[in-house]
Amino acid sequence: MTPPADEPFVTAVKPLVDAIGGELIAPDRAQGDDVVLSWEGRAVVAVRLPHLSASLDHILAELRRRHGVPLRDLDRRTKQSVVRVLEQRGAFSMRHGVETVATALGVSRFTVYNYLNRENAERAAGPGAGGPEERGGAGGA
Structure with missing residues (x-):
């Protein structure tokens, strides 16, 4: 049935x-x-329900559809946004999550960690602190 x-x-x-x-x-x-x-x-x-590894692949495929281009073709700011969404969805708590995301975005693991660190630093700075651009910095990776 x-x-x-x-x-x-x-x-x-x-x-x-x-x-x-x-x-x-x-x-x-x-x-x-x-x-x-x-x-x-x-x-x-x-x-x-899907296996966890299949879930990450599914989320990445959905983000690709949503953006209309391969994730590796996105600009830096949009890639940072994608990493933020993936962090909120728990992608980086999975084994090899950073590596899988880095490959999908066409960046290094180091760059993904930079995006995560930047996001966490901005969150810790609190509201009104602004991003690096607002503080006069170049903004990192």
């Missing part, structure tokens, strides 16, 4: 499942780590 595509609940959760790189499956096909979603007392659909 496949989940009914015309089921309103399935239609409602599909964008979320797609965004995380999961897969909708019929509840009777659910396995150990799958999440069965019920509505009004009946199992409607199950979600097969």
